[in-house]
Amino acid sequence: MAAHIVLVTGVSGYLGGHLAARLADDDRIERVIGVDTAAPSPALAKLMGRAEFVRADIRNPLIGKVIATAKVDTVVHASPTAHPAGPSARPLHKEMNVIGTMQLLAACQRSPVVRKLVVKSTTAVYGAGPRDPAMFTEDMPINGRLPSSGYAQDNAEVEAYVRGFGRRRPDVDITTLRFTNLIGPTVDTVLTRYFSLPVAVPTVLGRDARLQMLHSEDALAVLHRAVEQDVPGVFNVGGDGVLLLSQAIRRAGRVALPVPGPVVGPVTQLFRRTRLLDFGPEQVRFLNFGRVVDTTRLKTVFGYVPRWTTRQAFDDYVHGRGLRPVLDPDRLAAAERGLLNAVDLLR
Amino acid sequence: MAHARVIPLHGNTTSDTAANGRRARQTARPGQTPTLAPPPVEPPAPELADRLADLVAFARRRLTGEYEVDEFGFDAELADNVLLPPLRRLYQNWFRVEVIGTHNLPDETGALLVANHSGTFPIDAMMTAVAVRDNHPRGRFLRMLGADLIFKTPVLGSFARKSGQTLACNADAERLLRDGHLVGVWPEGFKGIGKPFRDRYKLQRFGRGGFVSAALRTGTPIIPVSIVGAEEVYPKLADLKPLARLFGFPYFPVTPLFPHFGLLGLVPLPSKWFIEFGEPIRTDEFEAGAEEDPMLVFNITDQVRESIQQTLYRLLSQRNNVFLG
Numbered sequence: 001m002a003a004h005i006v007l008v009t010g011v012s013g014y015l016g017g018h019l020a021a022r023l024a025d026d027d028r029i030e031r032v033i034g035v036d037t038a039a040p041s042p043a044l045a046k047l048m049g050r051a052e053f054v055r056a057d058i059r060n061p062l063i064g065k066v067i068a069t070a071k072v073d074t075v076v077h078a079s080p081t082a083h084p085a086g087p088s089a090r091p092l093h094k095e096m097n098v099i100g101t102m103q104l105l106a107a108c109q110r111s112p113v114v115r116k117l118v119v120k121s122t123t124a125v126y127g128a129g130p131r132d133p134a135m136f137t138e139d140m141p142i143n144g145r146l147p148s149s150g151y152a153q154d155n156a157e158v159e160a161y162v163r164g165f166g167r168r169r170p171d172v173d174i175t176t177l178r179f180t181n182l183i184g185p186t187v188d189t190v191l192t193r194y195f196s197l198p199v200a201v202p203t204v205l206g207r208d209a210r211l212q213m214l215h216s217e218d219a220l221a222v223l224h225r226a227v228e229q230d231v232p233g234v235f236n237v238g239g240d241g242v243l244l245l246s247q248a249i250r251r252a253g254r255v256a257l258p259v260p261g262p263v264v265g266p267v268t269q270l271f272r273r274t275r276l277l278d279f280g281p282e283q284v285r286f287l288n289f290g291r292v293v294d295t296t297r298l299k300t301v302f303g304y305v306p307r308w309t310t311r312q313a314f315d316d317y318v319h320g321r322g323l324r325p326v327l328d329p330d331r332l333a334a335a336e337r338g339l340l341n342a343v344d345l346l347r
Numbered sequence: 348m349a350h351a352r353v354i355p356l357h358g359n360t361t362s363d364t365a366a367n368g369r370r371a372r373q374t375a376r377p378g379q380t381p382t383l384a385p386p387p388v389e390p391p392a393p394e395l396a397d398r399l400a401d402l403v404a405f406a407r408r409r410l411t412g413e414y415e416v417d418e419f420g421f422d423a424e425l426a427d428n429v430l431l432p433p434l435r436r437l438y439q440n441w442f443r444v445e446v447i448g449t450h451n452l453p454d455e456t457g458a459l460l461v462a463n464h465s466g467t468f469p470i471d472a473m474m475t476a477v478a479v480r481d482n483h484p485r486g487r488f489l490r491m492l493g494a495d496l497i498f499k500t501p502v503l504g505s506f507a508r509k510s511g512q513t514l515a516c517n518a519d520a521e522r523l524l525r526d527g528h529l530v531g532v533w534p535e536g537f538k539g540i541g542k543p544f545r546d547r548y549k550l551q552r553f554g555r556g557g558f559v560s561a562a563l564r565t566g567t568p569i570i571p572v573s574i575v576g577a578e579e580v581y582p583k584l585a586d587l588k589p590l591a592r593l594f595g596f597p598y599f600p601v602t603p604l605f606p607h608f609g610l611l612g613l614v615p616l617p618s619k620w621f622i623e624f625g626e627p628i629r630t631d632e633f634e635a636g637a638e639e640d641p642m643l644v645f646n647i648t649d650q651v652r653e654s655i656q657q658t659l660y661r662l663l664s665q666r667n668n669v670f671l672g
Contacts, residue, residue: 130498133518134419140518206501208509210420242418244509250412261501289498292418329411336403343396 004030006227007072009058009104010079011051012036014187014216015120017044019078019223024051028228033070035063036079037096058100064107067114074116074227075108077101080158082122082151082179097154098161105165108172116173118226119162123178123236124152124282128209128289135294138178138234150282173232177222180238180293183313184216185320193277195252196323202267205258209245209290212238215308215316222304235302236293239310245287251311252318253325419519420508423488430510431477437470438477441617442576445672448624449482451570457527458627459520459562460489461651462572463550463659464539467600470615471540471577475531476510478622483529490523491531492516492558496597520561531572532558541598543586547578548663550656556648559630560638563647566631571651573658576620579669581605619672621662625654 010016011034020034032051080097108114125142146152166174181191249256268279416422479489492515498504513519523530538551583600591599605612
């Protein structure tokens, strides 16, 4: 049975908003209701077409009324933040992520009509460290060595509440999607800002993280499919392949600026103060060690093969953003040809 | 002074060899002998130009990030062009490694290579990687499993991943084996590599046999690898435990040259090496779930250990001299 009346949380955000727009374009879906504390930007609202917007705070029990009166059967919880782009008030995010989820789940539990829940989570729940396996699968334990406060911890708690909800309402299909870092020409996350820092990109000296990324279009397609098909379970969602941090910086035409380990703390503080980037401890760990997940279950059980590999998604971001490379590949290639011609002349 | 003094290069001061040296130098200049045809004018030889072209293309690919890295962080291009060549020099000219039993390595399927560990510093693992890459008919890469200490250490950790290593844990071992890689493991770990010189060639405990359950679960053969020569590169005579604790090392070795000769102590002794790849031990003839049977796992572990120990004794009995072989 396909979804009829869908409620999407966090529609002012990138994923929530664009998902609501996609669902509004889908005739099989009767009604799309978007919820957020702030109204979506005019451009996003225009995209969303027939989707309705309700200004409501999911931390408020009022959300239960929205679900009950509209007879919502499918809830997409797209609001938990994992990689916010800019510095923001941490306690507020924690409230929104964790308390908001608790209220939303309470409201879902009350409603007999709700039969499907789709939750957006992040692979950050696996953590990042030197003792981690090269690739995480869905059955590996989460919440083991996470920094005690942070977005990864929030998402781990959100998942724990969702599992509890699943025990209380076994009749509801729950799909939990753990996204790797989103990238793409239009999405705005901590990584997209990081790689577009002017000229030099700070890295940790002596470390080279393995990065796996997900094109924002693939993320939306996966969310859309989760609404349409009944595919309960937990799924890692990420593009195929890996880019090393140093390699990604080179592909973006930036220059890496390695920072010695002991100075990393003060440097990230500086970035937070100057409001350039919100680099929490978990982001620093991520840039130290990286994280790669196994997406076999996504492809075989969920039935979706990401259209962009990590490398293609990253290149799309680089071209879409019009990042001007410090080391231009075309000029390097020209220099190479020039040098080889000179050698030929000598012969 | 009418004549410049001839300073012989090899410390032999007899006038005879000095004269020989002069003669040799004269014949070493063929361009000046009138009997030879004028040298052809082709300054950079074609192969030199090709090599330059390769080098420039390599530099451009590295600068623009145009290369592939797998999920484990293995960078084959970097390994072949940057990481392996210096090791190969050491392999060929310093340790003069002799490889026995390459035919025991599978052509394209996965296998778990289990080797003895020694030498204070894991040069044995690096030499085994060169041995597999250079002696396998298809030039396969050896993917090694390393201790978490490696991946915790800056610089070392990132180079280890780029050279094809990954963390020694069952998840990674099984993933590599299932993907059909040749995987190298040194189950003695620090107990083996950091053992005192008097215990040389005595195999230590083989961990908990995690490598056997990984092989059983994936049904890949285990190939015992015996390495002779690595024990003598840095003979560990003593262990400065307080210093080890201070730096967070598993041990702080005292060798005949280290630490009192400083950097000179880092030069490995030029022992002659032998690496023997033994007969594969099959693991695919047990029923599913055999890896849950601890008795079976212990038995196979002992079988592998015993096979390596016997080969070590045989190789040692055939060796006449530590440095000459």
